[in-house]
Amino acid sequence: MDEIKTFEDACTKLGINAEEIKLTFPEQLNHHAKAFIAHIKLVIITEALNDGWKPDWTNGEWDKYYAWFEMGSASGAGFSFGGYDCWGTSSYAGSLLCFKSRELAKYAGTQFEDIYKEAFVLGE
Secondary structure, three states: OOOOOOHHHHHHHHOOOHHHOOOOOOHHHHHHHHHHHHHHHHHHHHHHHHOOOOOOOOOOOOOOEEEEEEEOOOOOOOEEEEEEEEOOOOOOOOOOOOEOOHHHHHHHHHHOHHHHHHHHOOOO
């Protein structure tokens, strides 16, 4: 966690040139461009923080954690990190944004809250 403080740090760790990440969208989807780009950033950040760990969705013994957010919180923030969760599922498809530990999920949710908001909140 100490070496990943920014999206650029995550890119550096994975050997990705952040300036080369470009997407083109049909005009009808331009209003979603910010969310798509934020999602790509979160995938890169998650991969860098997990340091090579990949979730095995066929293994119910492995806990998998993800950041959890709240809308319209009591603080009036509208969108804020609300904790982390461990989720069990019988599905064999899972999220790209899960972490190997609750500490990483909490760190990502607080350190990169602004990027999560760009990815998950429409019309912002």
